Amino acid sequence: MLGPRLNAAGRLAEMTIGIQCLASVTTGCALAFAQKLHHINAERKNMQQQMTDTAKALVADLPTNSAAALCRAEWHEGIVGLVASEMKRELNAPVVCFAPSAGDPNILKGSMRSTETVHAKHLLAKIAAHHKDLILGFGGHAMAAGLSIRAESLDRFSHLFTELANQELRQNGRDMIWHDGPIEGRCCSREWLMSLLEINNVWGNGFEYPLFWAKLQPNxxxxxGGGKHLKLDCAIDGQTVSAVAFNVDHKLPVLRDSLACFEALVRPDLNYWNGRCELQLVVEHARHCEEHKQQMSA
Incomplete structure (x- = not known):
């Protein structure tokens, strides 16, 4: 898949590598540039994972639905937006991630990701209006924004940002997680998912990828990934289906209760592996079933 590799070049290196790949007139030349893009993307994934792990450690003591402004000297300014997106999902609250500017380490480049109930650009505009020397520049829209501040202003900005963002969260409410209803066992087939994707094959903001509720019994x-992720063989209405859960300890700790029944919001996906294609359910959110809670309290 070329898209993520082109994106990585723009984040870490020169976008011209991607342009040269697309404009190549020979297969050999295109493959050479594609190989460079592949290595850049591998570097991006490694850096993103390290930065995300650090960010999760920084917010480990924060309650869910609390805003955060995060920064580390070793972070890369081209990756902070990806980390902010992950942390926004983790906290269900606005998050800004900063990294030193490549051109001037005394300037911090930040990327903000927000929830549906807190307008990212408007929040930064409120801070800028009342503290005119704080934000050097900013821009964006409802869900995302970019900004720059002086490194010496980080603590001041962090305090103002989290205070205002948390205030708006309390006033406007948290994001609701919308789903498309329960998924039935008879629908858990590759053919069903492929027909769904053929009918609606463009997903994005405002037209979200399908997310279903399911009651899963792991068998x-x-x-x-060294214990970070779990592969589950589950039953839905007696139908066996494969499921996968990523970053379990951070996002889905209930799945550590071996073979306990759980309720989940799942995203159907096609998994291509060793020349085979099969349906799998990606677990996005999970909680114990009511009967399991009753057993635990008995």
């Missing part, structure tokens, strides 16, 4: 669990 088997194995660890992936």
């Amino acid at each position: 088997g669990i194995r660890e992936l």
Whole structure:
């Protein structure tokens, strides 16, 4: 897949590498540039994982629905937007991630991601209006924004940002998680998902990828990625289906209760592996079933 690799070049290196790849007139030349893009993207993924792990450690003591402004000297300004997106999902609250500018380490470049109930650009505009020397420049829209501040202003900005963002969260409410209803066992097939994707194959903001509610009973669990992720063989209405859960300890700790029934919001996906294609459910949110809670309290 070329898209993420082109994107990585713009974040970490020169976008001209991607342009040269697309404009190549020979297969050999295109493959050479594609290989460079592949290596850049591998570097991007490694950096993003390290930065995200650090960010999650920084907010470990924060309650859910609390805004955060995060910064580390070793972070890369081209990756902070990706990390902010992950942390916004983690906290269900506005998040800004900063990194030193490549041109001037005394300037911090920030990327903000927000919730539906807090307008990103408007929030920064309120801060800028009342503290005119604080934000050097900013721009964006409802869900995302970019900004720059002086490194010496980080603590001051962090205090004002989190205070105002949390105030708006209390006033406007948290984001609701909308889903498309329960998924039935008879629908858990590759053919069903492929027909769904063929009918509606463009997803994005305002036209979200399908998310379904499911009651899952694991029959088997194995660890992936050194224990960070889980592969589950589950039953829905007696129908066996494969599921995968990423970053379990941070996002889905209930899945550590071996073979316990749980309710989940799942995203159907096609998994291509070793020349095979199969349906799998990606677990986005999970909680114990009511009967499991009753057993625990008995």
